[in-house]
Amino acid sequence: MSTSSHAAAQPTPLSALLGKKKVCEQLALSERTLENMVRANAFPPPVRVGKCVYWSELAVRRWQEQKFAAQEAWLPRVR
Known part of the structure; x- marks a missing residue:
């Protein structure tokens, strides 16, 4: 068994999952508006798990x- 100078790779922690209701609450959107944004490709698509849909917090x-x-990034103009 050889000893490596490289540390074992640590798994990246998974991002929390947010359901449709939580995303809508967080962004102050209705579910219909969120669905329309996803349909218009203006918001990331969800991942379906059974009957539910989820977005990663990331x-x-x-x-x-x-x-x-x-x-x-906006800064007021200096006069």
Whole structure:
């Protein structure tokens, strides 16, 4: 058995899963609006597990960061 100088790879923790109701609450959207956004390819598609649909918390966070990047980068003009 050889000894390696590399540490064993640690598994990446999985992102929490959010159901449709939780995503809607978090983003202050109706379920219909969320469904329309997914249909229009304006929001990440969910993963279906049985009768339920889920989004990874990471996917929702990335969408939110992308959507608000310009607003958060805004700086007032200096006169």
